[in-house]
């Protein structure tokens with residue numbers, strides 16, 4: 357892929373919607389608390405950089421998704437910040453990989469990359 361052509365193709369629709377440049381990451385905030393992530397689903401665009409801020413409202417939670425390269429941990433005092441650019445469309449289920457109590461195994465959310 358030639359970056360200049362790609363940037364131009366992405367920039368035009370974005371310019372119409374908002375004055376942000378295509379290369380600026382969008383920020384998504386995700387809140388973790390026993391035993392769920394909010395929101396449960398986040399839509400991202402392939403090729404669009406995204407900054408994910410993970411906040412915990414209670415105990416230490418993990419945040420793991422192998423294909424997107426996410427491996428983070430947030431405590432109540434310290435949020436995690438992850439910057440990435442999803443390359444491939446798909447559904448990416450992201451889990452808490454830090455044991456946080458009895459409902460821990462069901463603690464997940466999904467990034468939908470379009």
Ligand SMILES: [Cu+2]
Nearest residue numbers: 417452456463
């Ligand atoms: Cu957890």
